[in-house]
Amino acid sequence: MQRRVLLGLAGTLPLGCTAVAQSSAPGLRELARARGMSFGTAVRSEKLEADPILSALVAREADLIVPEWEGKWDVIQPERGRFEFEPLRAVMRFAQAQNQRVRGHALLWHEAMPRWLAPALAEGQSQAQQILETHITTVLAETRAGIRDWDVVNEVIAAPPGGDNPTPGSGDLRPTPWLAALGPGYVERALRIARQADPTLRLTINEFAVYSDTPWAQAKRDSLLRVVRGLLERNCPLDAIGIQGHLQMREPFRPEPYVAFLRALRALGLAVLITELDVREPDVLAPTIEGRDAAVAEYAGAFLQASRDGGVRSFLTWGLTDRDSWLVLEPGVARRDGVVTRGHPYDAELRPKPLRARLAQFFSA
Numbered sequence: 232m233q234r235r236v237l238l239g240l241a242g243t244l245p246l247g248c249t250a251v252a253q254s255s256a257p258g259l260r261e262l263a264r265a266r267g268m269s270f271g272t273a274v275r276s277e278k279l280e281a282d283p284i285l286s287a288l289v290a291r292e293a294d295l296i297v298p299e300w301e302g303k304w305d306v307i308q309p310e311r312g313r314f315e316f317e318p319l320r321a322v323m324r325f326a327q328a329q330n331q332r333v334r335g336h337a338l339l340w341h342e343a344m345p346r347w348l349a350p351a352l353a354e355g356q357s358q359a360q361q362i363l364e365t366h367i368t369t370v371l372a373e374t375r376a377g378i379r380d381w382d383v384v385n386e387v388i389a390a391p392p393g394g395d396n397p398t399p400g401s402g403d404l405r406p407t408p409w410l411a412a413l414g415p416g417y418v419e420r421a422l423r424i425a426r427q428a429d430p431t432l433r434l435t436i437n438e439f440a441v442y443s444d445t446p447w448a449q450a451k452r453d454s455l456l457r458v459v460r461g462l463l464e465r466n467c468p469l470d471a472i473g474i475q476g477h478l479q480m481r482e483p484f485r486p487e488p489y490v491a492f493l494r495a496l497r498a499l500g501l502a503v504l505i506t507e508l509d510v511r512e513p514d515v516l517a518p519t520i521e522g523r524d525a526a527v528a529e530y531a532g533a534f535l536q537a538s539r540d541g542g543v544r545s546f547l548t549w550g551l552t553d554r555d556s557w558l559v560l561e562p563g564v565a566r567r568d569g570v571v572t573r574g575h576p577y578d579a580e581l582r583p584k585p586l587r588a589r590l591a592q593f594f595s596a
């Protein structure tokens with residue numbers, strides 16, 4: 232069906248777009264699968280619906296999709312006890328039509344909280360516990376047939392000074408309304424509720440800023456390992472760790488410490504996947520677009536290679552294109568100089584860039 236829509240539109244599209252969308256070259260999903268890996272991307276259902284070229288691209292390239300927004304609390308439970316699953320169902324329907332798998336994101340996070348949630352959590356531990364349990368069990372009952380891997384907790388590790396969004400003075404866990412309401416056992420609690428609600432679901436802890444060769448990223452890696460070891464010692468169910476992979480080119484990267492960290496996670500019996508790859512360019516840009524794109528591809532390529540050396544087999548980007556990306560739209564993430572960062576495999580006109588070529592090469596090797 233996608234192909235028909237595309238062909239119908241082809242006459243009205245700029246040349247670059249038609250070439251990409253109609254290309255008969257194998258998509259990344261096919262290349263990755265042939266080598267026992269998988270490739271996926273984050274999507275927004277309304278963007279897929281609005282743009283047949285984008286949806287054809289996602290269908291061709293991705294084996295796995297993850298809702299960028301539709302699985303978060305403020306969408307799913309905008310008011311206490313009122314669950315809204317239609318946006319998530321739209322993503323699941325798209326995936327089913329394209330024979331794609333869906334990852335769920337995220338059952339517990341300190342952002343994208345509906346307005347009622349933090350005050351309700353603060354009312355007391357037993358209420359907070361009940362709210363968590365109701366949300367996880369209701370969501371998993373809804374998605375059981377279509378989603379077999381969920382980020383149960385997202386970004387729960389404290390961020391040491393010097394790095395991204397630091398949380399100074401805290402222990403291994405980030406200070407959040409969840410920690411305040413439920414105490415440090417809340418991660419274990421969420422994982423146990425999820426296991427009980429859906430015993431064969433893959434339970435994932437998803438975390439950011441744990442890749443670079445910096446003292447603060449090393450401290451964060453150590454914290455994550457301590458938290459994970461503690462959970463496993465208490466026989467807490469846990470299957471996988473998601474490394475977000477929001478790369479920042481101003482940060483030094485060296486494979487060794489990162490690969491050692493991935494191997495330590497794998498040695499605990501956990502799968503590790505890259506869940507949200509994209510690239511923020513450095514403050515000082517190369518003078519040409521070609522130079523910038525080559526640098527992005529090179530930086531991401533080193534990360535991809537190290538991730539595979541550490542045992543990663545599933546790779547997802549946080550969107551396929553520079554257009555409407557959070558790297559452009561999100562205050563605090565967007566560049567201060569207003570330049571659109573070129574951190575995705577496709578540019579804002581949906582033309583493939585060297586990062587797409589690097590991914591194809593990576594999945595072919």
Ligand code: XIL
Nearest residue numbers: 299300336385439475477507557561
């Ligand atoms: C981002 C989305 O891309 C934005 O559109 C939204 O405004 C905020 O959240 N880590 C995560 C993702 O786990 O959920 C975030 O997604 C990006 C950082």
